[in-house]
Amino acid sequence: MHVLIVGLGYVGLPTALAFLEAGCRVTGYDVSATRLAAIAKGQVDLSPLDHARLRFHRLETTADPAAIAAADAVVICVPTPVDEHHVPDLSALRAACGTVVAHAVPGQLVILTSTTYVGSTRDLLIDHLGGVDVVFSPERVDPGPGGRPLEHSPRVLGPASAKAGDRAEELLKRVAPSVHRVSSPEAAELCKLLENSFRAVNIALANEFADIAREVGVDPVEVIEAAATKPFGFMRFDPGPGVGGQCVPSDPYYLLWRLRRAAPTVLTAAMGAIAARPQAVVGRALEMLAAAGRDIRDAKVLIAGVSYKPGVADARETPAMPIIAALRRLGARAEFTDPLVEELVVGEEFLKRAPDPRTEPWDLVIVHTLGGDLGWLRPEQPVLDATYRLERPGDSRWEVP
Ligand SMILES: NC(=O)c1ccc[n+]([C@@H]2O[C@H](COP(=O)([O-])OP(=O)(O)OC[C@H]3O[C@@H](n4cnc5c(N)ncnc54)[C@H](O)[C@@H]3O)[C@@H](O)[C@H]2O)c1
Structure with a gap:
């Protein structure tokens, strides 16, 4: 299983390391050359466990979006902040989803994990991707030395179709103790907003x-x-x-x-x-x-x-x-x-x-x-x-x- 992570930040990097630990081949794609250089030098803010994983495993990284086409599964973990007026700043999410839509190939699985408004997965991915299985599964990364390892938290999964759900569940079970499936991406999006x-x-x-x-x-x-x-x-x-x-x-x-x-x-x-x-x-x-x-x-x-x-x-x-x-x-x-x-x-x-x-x-x-x-x-x-x-x-x- 070849997993490509889009966005190697506080969520994406530990996610990439967890998939590596689970035996997957992992490629990390990020638009920031500075971030990729920091990861290569190990100069990143991670838990001690993830620092050890970063040293031990080989994480392929790239700034070339063409790499997306080669993966079996694509996991999107880009930031979703708000501006100074508390209005959602969707620029990174729109750009990342646009890149995935441009490079995805039929038969792939795409998992959106960024916290976002209800309807995002449909608006930005499902409506634009034919022949690709799409799900929303909110990440549950707990940063910091006292944080819970990613593999200890159950994942919620909102698929666009039963087949997408089966595929995503099979993949996410490699990095989570259990997967809780809901009926739609919208239910999973709202679940994350309820939690926070x-x-x-x-x-x-x-x-x-x-x-x-x-x-x-x-x-x-x-x-x-x-x-x-x-x-x-x-x-x-x-x-x-x-x-x-x-x-x-x-x-x-x-x-x-x-x-x-x-x-x-x-x-x-x-x-x-x-x-x-x-x-x-x-x-x-x-x-x-x-x-x-x-x-x-x-x-x-x-x-x-x-x-x-x-x-x-x-x-x-x-x-x-x-x-x-x-x-x-x-x-x-x-x-x-x-x-x-x-x-x-x-x-x-x-x-x-x-x-x-x-x-x-x-x-x-x-x-x-x-x-x-x-x-x-x-x-x-x-x-x-x-x-x-x-x-x-x-x-x-x-x-x-
Ligand atoms: N940090 C947390 O503790 C935490 C916890 C729960 C949820 N979240 C949510 O997880 C999501 C990701 O947050 P984060 O803290 O990891 O963000 P981050 O800012 O730490 O990292 C995001 C990474 O994505 C990269 N990026 C931005 N646009 C990109 C694009 N178009 N293509 C590829 N890479 C791109 C950035 O260069 C950066 O390296 C957000 O929705 C956030 O709300 C974060």
């Missing part, structure tokens, strides 16, 4: 509860830990500084975009609250600085951890960006530290991480993402723990948003 909308709503609820807890004088972490002991009917979600990465900040907009005339109230409210969360963190930072008698205009603030989750170098859509931007706009000297992120573009500015955060007298440290060394934080150092995960020393000046 579920996360968005629950994260927004956790944030709201944290604010309520503070208002009524109760420790939010104590409440969450208590609720999490319930063995049924409750799933733990933790509050935080906002959401980042390629999923929760953007995927629900792929749903809302199609439903603009009847916007669902719960999801719309959740996405609005999530978008406002970084500003709430900034508000709390201002309160803490004011309480300490510090003027924001010359305050020195360190953001500890800027990636969107621990253990990854991915700072796309990170809430740290609006937090740093707002603090700098207000006149603070806001800097960042992160073991995996060296540079961050904040608005028009290009920031490099602080050389050694331990040597500076910070007026405030905002802990945004765990993962870096925080052993140097002393109880007397004012800390705003936006992760809600730090063990707060007694008598410390550490607070949560």
Whole structure:
């Protein structure tokens, strides 16, 4: 079985490595020469397991779309972000599907895995491909060192025909413990949007509860830990500084975009609250600085951890960006530290991480993402723990948003 992966990013590369591990011949096709060079040098953000696989296996890569015609199966994993107005940016998806349509040959199997609006598989692939079996199967990659290996997650499969379903199931079973088939690509597309909308709503609820807890004088972490002991009917979600990465900040907009005339109230409210969360963190930072008698205009603030989750170098859509931007706009000297992120573009500015955060007298440290060394934080150092995960020393000046 020769599998060709279109798009070798956070999803496509681990997918390619899983198919290699399963004994398939794999070709990775990507439009970015920079990305292909980074993969060749092994300079990519992967879990330790996938780094080992990358070193061990031979992954053929190419920037030539003509390679598509030689594969038995083509798996599309390109980005589906939103623009600054939260409108889906379909340019990569349209381009990738267009390339596949141009080079596909009868008898092939095509699997679209990118998160997208309901109807995409039909609009961009099925309607243009004769003699090719097409399915939608949302990817379930969990990036980062603590992430679940791809092979441990069941796959959902929405085929355009029974034959396409049988072929895709046979292939996906090589890299998944089980395959759950639904009746159409649209059902599988909506399934992925439900999964990420579920996360968005629950994260927004956790944030709201944290604010309520503070208002009524109760420790939010104590409440969450208590609720999490319930063995049924409750799933733990933790509050935080906002959401980042390629999923929760953007995927629900792929749903809302199609439903603009009847916007669902719960999801719309959740996405609005999530978008406002970084500003709430900034508000709390201002309160803490004011309480300490510090003027924001010359305050020195360190953001500890800027990636969107621990253990990854991915700072796309990170809430740290609006937090740093707002603090700098207000006149603070806001800097960042992160073991995996060296540079961050904040608005028009290009920031490099602080050389050694331990040597500076910070007026405030905002802990945004765990993962870096925080052993140097002393109880007397004012800390705003936006992760809600730090063990707060007694008598410390550490607070949560
Ligand atoms: N990163 C995650 O954790 C995650 C999790 C769940 C879902 N997703 C979804 O998976 C999809 C892929 O996301 P990602 O994080 O892997 O994206 P990414 O930005 O990390 O990687 C995408 C890769 O595709 C390449 N590419 C772009 N256009 C192309 C084209 N026309 N032809 C070939 N290659 C092209 C890019 O050069 C890049 O290397 C998205 O729909 C995303 O929402 C991502």
